[in-house]
Amino acid sequence: MTDIISAITTLPPRYPSAREQPTVDTWQEAPHSRWAFAHVHEFVPTTPIAAHSEPRHPIVSLDALIVTDLQARLDAAFTDAFVVVRDGSVVAEYYRAGFGRHDQHLLMSVSKSICGIAVAALIDEGLIDASMPVVEYLPELIGSAYQSATIQHVLDMTVAVAYDEDYTNPDSEVQQQDRVAGWRSMREGDPADTYAFLRTLRSTGAPGERFQYCSADTDVLAWLIEAVTGRRYADIVAERVWQRLGCTHDASITVDRAGFTFANGGISCTARDLARIGELMLAGGMLNGERIVSSAWVAHTLAGGDPRLARGSAITKTHANASYRNQWWSTGNDRCNVYAVGIYGQYVWLDPQTNTVIVKLSSCPEPVTVAWNDTHAALFRDVCEALER
Amino acid sequence: MTDIISAITTLPPRYPSAREQPTVDTWQEAPHSRWAFAHVHEFVPTTPIAAHSEPRHPIVSLDALIVTDLQARLDAAFTDAFVVVRDGSVVAEYYRAGFGRHDQHLLMSVSKSICGIAVAALIDEGLIDASMPVVEYLPELIGSAYQSATIQHVLDMTVAVAYDEDYTNPDSEVQQQDRVAGWRSMREGDPADTYAFLRTLRSTGAPGERFQYCSADTDVLAWLIEAVTGRRYADIVAERVWQRLGCTHDASITVDRAGFTFANGGISCTARDLARIGELMLAGGMLNGERIVSSAWVAHTLAGGDPRLARGSAITKTHANASYRNQWWSTGNDRCNVYAVGIYGQYVWLDPQTNTVIVKLSSCPEPVTVAWNDTHAALFRDVCEALER
Numbered sequence: 046m047t048d049i050i051s052a053i054t055t056l057p058p059r060y061p062s063a064r065e066q067p068t069v070d071t072w073q074e075a076p077h078s079r080w081a082f083a084h085v086h087e088f089v090p091t092t093p094i095a096a097h098s099e100p101r102h103p104i105v106s107l108d109a110l111i112v113t114d115l116q117a118r119l120d121a122a123f124t125d126a127f128v129v130v131r132d133g134s135v136v137a138e139y140y141r142a143g144f145g146r147h148d149q150h151l152l153m154s155v156s157k158s159i160c161g162i163a164v165a166a167l168i169d170e171g172l173i174d175a176s177m178p179v180v181e182y183l184p185e186l187i188g189s190a191y192q193s194a195t196i197q198h199v200l201d202m203t204v205a206v207a208y209d210e211d212y213t214n215p216d217s218e219v220q221q222q223d224r225v226a227g228w229r230s231m232r233e234g235d236p237a238d239t240y241a242f243l244r245t246l247r248s249t250g251a252p253g254e255r256f257q258y259c260s261a262d263t264d265v266l267a268w269l270i271e272a273v274t275g276r277r278y279a280d281i282v283a284e285r286v287w288q289r290l291g292c293t294h295d296a297s298i299t300v301d302r303a304g305f306t307f308a309n310g311g312i313s314c315t316a317r318d319l320a321r322i323g324e325l326m327l328a329g330g331m332l333n334g335e336r337i338v339s340s341a342w343v344a345h346t347l348a349g350g351d352p353r354l355a356r357g358s359a360i361t362k363t364h365a366n367a368s369y370r371n372q373w374w375s376t377g378n379d380r381c382n383v384y385a386v387g388i389y390g391q392y393v394w395l396d397p398q399t400n401t402v403i404v405k406l407s408s409c410p411e412p413v414t415v416a417w418n419d420t421h422a423a424l425f426r427d428v429c430e431a432l433e434r
Numbered sequence: 435m436t437d438i439i440s441a442i443t444t445l446p447p448r449y450p451s452a453r454e455q456p457t458v459d460t461w462q463e464a465p466h467s468r469w470a471f472a473h474v475h476e477f478v479p480t481t482p483i484a485a486h487s488e489p490r491h492p493i494v495s496l497d498a499l500i501v502t503d504l505q506a507r508l509d510a511a512f513t514d515a516f517v518v519v520r521d522g523s524v525v526a527e528y529y530r531a532g533f534g535r536h537d538q539h540l541l542m543s544v545s546k547s548i549c550g551i552a553v554a555a556l557i558d559e560g561l562i563d564a565s566m567p568v569v570e571y572l573p574e575l576i577g578s579a580y581q582s583a584t585i586q587h588v589l590d591m592t593v594a595v596a597y598d599e600d601y602t603n604p605d606s607e608v609q610q611q612d613r614v615a616g617w618r619s620m621r622e623g624d625p626a627d628t629y630a631f632l633r634t635l636r637s638t639g640a641p642g643e644r645f646q647y648c649s650a651d652t653d654v655l656a657w658l659i660e661a662v663t664g665r666r667y668a669d670i671v672a673e674r675v676w677q678r679l680g681c682t683h684d685a686s687i688t689v690d691r692a693g694f695t696f697a698n699g700g701i702s703c704t705a706r707d708l709a710r711i712g713e714l715m716l717a718g719g720m721l722n723g724e725r726i727v728s729s730a731w732v733a734h735t736l737a738g739g740d741p742r743l744a745r746g747s748a749i750t751k752t753h754a755n756a757s758y759r760n761q762w763w764s765t766g767n768d769r770c771n772v773y774a775v776g777i778y779g780q781y782v783w784l785d786p787q788t789n790t791v792i793v794k795l796s797s798c799p800e801p802v803t804v805a806w807n808d809t810h811a812a813l814f815r816d817v818c819e820a821l822e823r
Contacts, residue, residue, distance in 0.1 A: 062530075069616075069618060069619055070618050070619050071618070072462070073617070073778075075797065075798075075799035078778060078797040078799075079437060079512070079514070079797040082514065082539055082540040082778070082795075082797050083514065083537055083538065083539050083540070083702075084481065084534055084687065085540050085688060085700075085702055086475060086480050086481065086702075087479050087481050087619070087688075088479055088616075089479060089615070089616045089617055089688040089696075089700075090475060090476050090477055090479060090616060090688065090689050091475050091476070091480075091685050091686040091687060091688050091700075091702075092473065092475065092476050092479060092666075092668050092686065092689050093668070093672075093684045093685060093691060093692075093694060094668050094671050094683070094685035094686060094687055094701065094703075095672045095676065095677070095684050096672075096676055096681045096683055096684045096685070096707075097675060097677065098672075098673070099676060108609055109783050123468070125466075125468070125471065125472065144452075144472055149472065150470055150472050151472070151474050152470055152473040174538065196603055204679060208712045211485045226478070227460050227478045227479060228458070228477070228478055228738060229458060277481075279481050279482070279483050282483050283482075283483045283485075283487075284486045284487070287483050287485055288484070288486065288487060292485045293485060295481035295483060295484050295485050296480060296482070296485070297475065297478050297480040297481065297482050297483060298480060299474060299478040299479065300478075300479050300480060302479050305479075306481060306557055309479075311474075311480075311484065313472075313474055313475075313480075314483075318485075359488075377469050389462075391470070392792070406471075408464065408467040408468040408471050409464075410464035410467075411624075426607060431752060
């Protein structure tokens with residue numbers, strides 16, 4: 046494992062003066078300890094000792110939305126948090142008992158859309174040219190599925206990767222990646238870390254021809270961000286996105302054995318902070334007095350990708366003209382809804398017509414089904430239509 | 435591993451309605467997911483995406499202490515944070531660059547003294563009788579080193595356990611316990627979790643005859659707390675200590691595979707919150723208008739243990755009359771200093787004569803040496819004497 050880690054020259058130092066990377070077996074030793082004693086959560090799972098008691102009752106503030114049986118529908122859809130922000134103000138909010146405004150919830154693949162924004166910020170700074178081949182920045186990926194892809198291909202998920210995204214199949218690449226990320230127990234033969242895993246992925250054809258939802262693509266983008274900045278992905282998201290958005294609470298992201306952050310699904314944050322991500326998009330890339338991404342990039346993203354590339358995708362059973370661009374989904378529907386989505390019911394839903402962001406964080410029992418896609422699409426439509434009445 | 439975990443009947447549920455324990459391989463599945471999506475940090479290491487930028491400059495507010503070269507001495511002693519609280523007010527404070535007032539620092543064995551307070555709170559509530567045998571509450575420990583020990587023996591570390599506390603020896607029990615706790619990589623043959631580990635420990639003689647610093651003792655106390663409350667240790671510390679003290683920031687504690695919290699060394703918190711622990715002791719068990727532990731228990735603890743039991747301990751090279759009682763150290767010196775200490779330089783130092791608490795959080799290069807013990811004792815004495823001038 047040590048050999049593989051040290052071979053990756055683009056891995057940024059975990060703390061400014063680090064000459065080698067601390068591991069679970071060395072973090073207690075000097076000089077790592079100076080940083081690690083304030084970051085033990087990077088090596089060992091932790092639980093809080095709360096300074097304030099948990100909310101025992103749900104927060105229900107839904108009166109502004111005239112939607113029949115709204116609370117019952119939220120309960121039935123395993124909602125942990127639901128926030129509706131219109132024109133920058135919270136107009137409705139719901140939190141189940143035991144989960145509150147200050148609690149972090151795992152975003153799953155909504156994390157991908159945050160990565161898209163971070164890439165866009167670095168494009169604006171001139172650090173990334175999306176039309177360039179990935180391997181110009183990451184020569185480590187020569188020979189992998191990413192050898193012929195441009196960064197835009199990766200952003201739009203048109204790479205063509207031998208990658209099975211079946212969340213329930215233990216032999217799929219997505220489950221292997223879970224194991225490598227520390228989300229499940231490792232198996233004999235698994236790569237030591239995410240960097241090594243990404244290099245094992247093989248091509249199935251030419252990039253640019255077909256949309257293929259592939260979680261690994263986002264981790265390639267995070268690695269790219271590390272390569273061009275020399276900094277860790279979490280720090281770049283903190284500086285370029287979280288702090289500029291004026292988020293009030295820290296977010297967090299899971300890390301693997303090498304210290305690589307699980308960009309494709311590992312962010313947790315509060316519902317209200319997540320809503321700012323949506324507000325940023327609707328506001329054209331400027332929020333809180335800060336230009337975070339260019340208005341051109343936002344317009345390009347909100348316009349959606351090419352629906353022809355996504356034909357046959359499961360999502361087209363819910364949104365016939367669905368597409369994917371810059372790590373965001375587009376419904377292609379009459380309301381021009383664009384969204385970020387994660388398995389088990391995580392959503393940031395954008396409704397440009399009413400200038401509204403809907404955040405829903407959930408614990409649905411299945412990772413993804415057409416029925417849940419339909420349920421959420423109908424719920425969000427009803428909410429947006431209610432706002433127009 | 436599953437068999438061992440399910441055999442422990444006293445393991446409290448990780449969330450209120452849990453019928454079985456989530457593991458790293460099941461946390462994503464319903465019904466665990468409802469709780470786990472807000473607690474992914476219990477299964478996977480994480481790193482923050484900070485909402486506020488890090489302090490780049492040190493905080494130095496030491497003018498109230500006329501101690502020669504104080505800042506240089508703090509720097510030379512690898513200080514990350516240093517807080518002096520007298521009569522309830524912060525009179526001096528120092529934080530190195532990159533570590534601030536809102537940052538958590540690992541406490542190592544200072545965590546033990548917090549456990550002592552939690553046990554005391556439950557003694558006051560009548561849930562624990564310290565004169566009773568441990569196995570009255572934890573029959574799982576019949577056959578182990580704890581079979582003949584009372585709870586007071588465990589609190590005072592006079593159990594007589596075949597336990598090598600050599601932090602630098604990979605074959606020692608303390609390193610094996612680190613591995614079981616997730617602080618190092620597991621080795622073939624290691625017990626699956628801390629509950630199983632504690633049951634492997636064997637007796638070396640009769641309890642009550644000799645002080646033997648044994649980290650595992652504190653985890654037995656945490657397990658006891660779980661057994662008598664049916665709740666997790668972290669939740670009891672939160673309710674009975676952290677929230678009653680008026681701590682302003684969450685603390686955190688590391689968890690092993692089974693969800694057991696590493697009571698003997700795994701707490702991280704801010705320096706100022708930790709100072710409240712010391713204030714509570716000097717105030718006789720009542721702080722912030724709340725009675726947290728009885729004044730009798732505090733007086734008994736501050737009076738120190740029997741120095742004869744500790745003869746030959748390494749600490750007697752620094753404090754000839756040192757002793758240990760209720761998870762706190764007593765110097766037995768002329769100032770009646772009592773303290774909590776953790777390896778690599780973590781301290782809560784109590785000076786009753788000046789009603790002062792000194793907190794020092796550090797990253798010294800060695801876990802423990804006589805030289806570092808002497809350095810810290812001299813530093814704290816100079817600070818306390820300066821306060822008397």
